[in-house]
Amino acid sequence: MLKYIIKRLLLSVPLVLGIVTATFFIARLAPGDPMDMYLEPQRQRQVDPEVIELMRKRYGLDQPIHVQYVTWIKNVARGDFGESFRHRRPVRDIVAEAVPYTLQLTILALLLDALFGISLGIISAVKQYTKLDKTLTVGSLIVYAIPSFWLALMLIMLFSVNLGWFPTSQTRSMNYEDLTMIGKFLDRMWHLALPVFVLGIAGAAGTARYMRNRLLEVLNEEYIVAARARGFRERTVIVKHALRNALIPIVTIYGMSLPFLLGGATIIETIFAWPGMGRLTVAAVGGRDYPIIMATTTIAALLTVFGNLLADVTYAAVDPRVSYDAPRKR
Amino acid sequence: MRRENAEPRRSPHRLRALIPGLGHLALGHTGRGVRLMLFSVATIFLVVWRWDRFIGAFSTPFLDRWLASIFLILMLAGVIWYSLRDVGRIQQSAGEERRGKSPWAVAMRRFRENRLAVYSIYIIILFYALAILAPILTPYDPAAIPDVMANRYLPPSGDHLFGTDEFGRDLFSRALYGARVSLSIGLLAMIIAKTIGTLYGSVAAYFGGTVDNVLMRIVDVWIAFPTFYLMLMLVGVFEANIVVLVLILGLTAWPGTARFIRGEILSLKNQAFTESARAIGLPAHLIIVRHLIPSALSPVLVTAALAVAGMIGAEAGLSYLGLGIRPPTPSWGNMVAAGKDNLLNAWWVAFFPGGLLTLTLISFSLLADGLRDALDPKALMQKYV
Numbered sequence: 001m002l003k004y005i006i007k008r009l010l011l012s013v014p015l016v017l018g019i020v021t022a023t024f025f026i027a028r029l030a031p032g033d034p035m036d037m038y039l040e041p042q043r044q045r046q047v048d049p050e051v052i053e054l055m056r057k058r059y060g061l062d063q064p065i066h067v068q069y070v071t072w073i074k075n076v077a078r079g080d081f082g083e084s085f086r087h088r089r090p091v092r093d094i095v096a097e098a099v100p101y102t103l104q105l106t107i108l109a110l111l112l113d114a115l116f117g118i119s120l121g122i123i124s125a126v127k128q129y130t131k132l133d134k135t136l137t138v139g140s141l142i143v144y145a146i147p148s149f150w151l152a153l154m155l156i157m158l159f160s161v162n163l164g165w166f167p168t169s170q171t172r173s174m175n176y177e178d179l180t181m182i183g184k185f186l187d188r189m190w191h192l193a194l195p196v197f198v199l200g201i202a203g204a205a206g207t208a209r210y211m212r213n214r215l216l217e218v219l220n221e222e223y224i225v226a227a228r229a230r231g232f233r234e235r236t237v238i239v240k241h242a243l244r245n246a247l248i249p250i251v252t253i254y255g256m257s258l259p260f261l262l263g264g265a266t267i268i269e270t271i272f273a274w275p276g277m278g279r280l281t282v283a284a285v286g287g288r289d290y291p292i293i294m295a296t297t298t299i300a301a302l303l304t305v306f307g308n309l310l311a312d313v314t315y316a317a318v319d320p321r322v323s324y325d326a327p328r329k330r
Numbered sequence: 331m332r333r334e335n336a337e338p339r340r341s342p343h344r345l346r347a348l349i350p351g352l353g354h355l356a357l358g359h360t361g362r363g364v365r366l367m368l369f370s371v372a373t374i375f376l377v378v379w380r381w382d383r384f385i386g387a388f389s390t391p392f393l394d395r396w397l398a399s400i401f402l403i404l405m406l407a408g409v410i411w412y413s414l415r416d417v418g419r420i421q422q423s424a425g426e427e428r429r430g431k432s433p434w435a436v437a438m439r440r441f442r443e444n445r446l447a448v449y450s451i452y453i454i455i456l457f458y459a460l461a462i463l464a465p466i467l468t469p470y471d472p473a474a475i476p477d478v479m480a481n482r483y484l485p486p487s488g489d490h491l492f493g494t495d496e497f498g499r500d501l502f503s504r505a506l507y508g509a510r511v512s513l514s515i516g517l518l519a520m521i522i523a524k525t526i527g528t529l530y531g532s533v534a535a536y537f538g539g540t541v542d543n544v545l546m547r548i549v550d551v552w553i554a555f556p557t558f559y560l561m562l563m564l565v566g567v568f569e570a571n572i573v574v575l576v577l578i579l580g581l582t583a584w585p586g587t588a589r590f591i592r593g594e595i596l597s598l599k600n601q602a603f604t605e606s607a608r609a610i611g612l613p614a615h616l617i618i619v620r621h622l623i624p625s626a627l628s629p630v631l632v633t634a635a636l637a638v639a640g641m642i643g644a645e646a647g648l649s650y651l652g653l654g655i656r657p658p659t660p661s662w663g664n665m666v667a668a669g670k671d672n673l674l675n676a677w678w679v680a681f682f683p684g685g686l687l688t689l690t691l692i693s694f695s696l697l698a699d700g701l702r703d704a705l706d707p708k709a710l711m712q713k714y715v
Contacts (some may be wrong), residue, residue, distance in 0.1 A: 013549060014547070015547075015550055015554065018547070018548075018550070018551035018647070019551055019554055020553055022552070022555075023563075026563060026564065028561070029567050029568070030567045030568065032699045037567070044588065117388075138446065138696075140698060141692075141695050142692050142695070142696075143698060144695065145397060145639065145688070145691040145692040145694070145695040146688050146691070147643050147646055147647065147684065147688060147691060149646075149647060149650050149666065149684075150680075150684035150685075150687060153669075153670055153673065153680050153684065154681070154684070155403070156673060157674075157677055157680075157681075160674050161496070161674045162674075174511075200503040220510060255486045257557050260641055262561065263556060266558060266559075266562065266608065266651070267647050267650065267651065270651060271670075281559065281562055282562065282651050282653070284566070285565060285566035285653055286563045286651075286653065289567060290566075293562070293563055293566050294563075296559070297555065297559050297560070297562075297563045299540065300555065300556045300559045301556070301559070302554075304553075304554045304555070304556060305554050307428055
């Protein structure tokens with residue numbers, strides 16, 4: 001097992017290098033350098049050219065491009081993403097502040113996703129071809145297709161603006177500092193309710209469809225027929241024999257949600273003014289704050305790589321049929 | 331032969347079929363006849379109702395107005411041609427239902443049985459038609475700002491179907507023009523992504539070895555970036571207008587197709603038909619384009635429908651964030667954004683464009699679902715042959 005993990009880790013080294021390289025060169029595709037883009041022409045005229053030169057020097061943009069590239073790689077390896085143009089602070093600190101907020105949002109959303117997705121998927125598969133199954137299948141397809149920002153706005157309109165049940169945005173109430181520990185927790189949950197629901201329900205719709213298909217696949221296996229023939233109750237057959245096997249690929253799906261977990265949700269975070277990674281990225285793109293854009297994009301891509309790795313490793317650990325010493329089949 | 335029997339009855343019905351639907355009615359195909367008639371009446375009504383704009387378009391230099399008018403003419407010509415052909419076909423088969431047995435015919439039948447998918451395709455066609463016909467249909471100029479004080483934030487009514495926005499612009503007109511932007515970006519970006527992905531994947535698979543290795547490692551890197559993050563980054567680097575946005579969307583979304591097509595082609599390239607094509611000396615590019623890609627294409631069709639939805643959604647998301655299509659050019663995404671701060675007093679500003687967007691995305695998803703079921707090769711031959 002350890003050998004397998006080490007092998008996979010080594011195999012992902014060139015991939016990581018490729019990602020870091022790609023980010024650097026995509027950011028340099030634009031004419032001029034990032035400082036030119038940050039200071040758009042109209043603003044650039046108002047700034048003293050000497051100041052611009054000083055800023056270039058400060059961000060290392062006066063160096064030849066290959067030197068910049070090597071510096072970038074070295075710094076990323078040390079976890080240093082430079083300094084934000086706008087905030088004049090290390091990107092690492094800004095990201096570190098955003099991650100906890102994103103985690104609160106995404107962990108809850110994933111829980112909601114798993115809870116509803118898996119259970120509805122099971123119900124749907126067990127009652128295959130009934131009215132309930134058809135409603136759930138088509139319903140999940142529709143929910144999955146609704147653009148999240150529109151759903152979020154409509155929910156805000158209904159529950160926040162018209163009914164006043166939930167706050168429209170932000171992470172805390174005005175009187176947050178005066179609240180007790182429990183009060184603070186409840187206040188946070190209250191603010192999380194709508195964004196978590198929007199993110200969770202879309203995920204649940206996808207999970208439900210996936211769960212249904214996997215369970216139906218397993219229910220067609222011979223050992224299920226055998227279990228039924230031996231006279232087990234239907235409930236036992238489904239829970240003990242089918243479900244255990246059907247849940248294995250679901251583990252993989254959640255392993256791959258690592259980039260979502262830390263990368264957050266760009267649009268939903270922006271709508272609810274939630275100060276996580278997603279909103280940070282969107283704001284940075286709007287303000288052309290290149291160090292932040294490069295950092296969050298790189299982090300998201302690296303998380304994808306490690307998410308896949310995690311998924312494969314857990315898969316190998318959970319499913320005894322996967323042997324991790326033999327060459328993997330694609 | 332059956333055809334000789336049908337011959338004497340043929341000409342009168344054909345003549346009647348010149349009025350679309352009448353031939354079908356006479357032959358007892360009521361449903362199709364009524365539908366064809368309604369369609370042609372609606373088209374003619376549109377021409378008469380907007381005669382000035384229909385004819386006026388030809389004396390303007392605007393390509394989109396020409397297109398709208400030509401599209402109307404084509405619609406009329408198309409319905410007459412279709413009804414003539416269909417009446418002829420019904421008579422030839424003389425009441426006997428023809429059941430094709432080619433995979434495509436079977437797939438078509440399976441698709442038609444899925445009512446939701448058929449409705450979705452109607453909605454999609456309707457929306458694209460509305461988008462093309464926007465210059466003829468829209469009651470107001472989408473950019474015209476009338477007396478702002480008197481016209482701003484009017485609720486939906488007969489005059490303004492979707493109400494008006496903060497500048498008093500008619501939202502129905504803007505929504506139709508927004509449909510042009512959103513729908514065409516989605517379609518074009520999908521075509522770019524699928525074309526690049528298909529060619530790339532098939533080249534990698536066909537040549538194999540080092541070529542395959544290098545090409546697929548590039549895909550691995552590209553695919554590691556979450557799509558929306560990559561789009562955000564590119565939008566940050568380039569000034570987004572419609573053309574740039576189409577390219578950004580298309581160029582970020584191809585690696586998935588490439589990887590998929592590669593897998594398909596790998597399993598096809600050692601089959602007998604490929605080997606015989608090689609044996610008769612067909613050059614590699616022709617084997618790929620004529621034999622391998624067509625065989626791998628039907629699953630791509632399913633993902634193409636999903637990809638259009640994905641592209642339209644991505645464009646709307648970027649435009650919503652203010653990073654895609656920028657006002658005053660209307661797109662569904664930036665129209666929703668324009669209404670987001672006034673949900674209490676003017677809910678319609680965000681509701682209608684977003685509703686159209688939602689309907690479009692749902693339709694494409696249901697269409698993809700229907701296509702997947704219809705084209706599933708495992709299920710294909712069981713029930714119908």
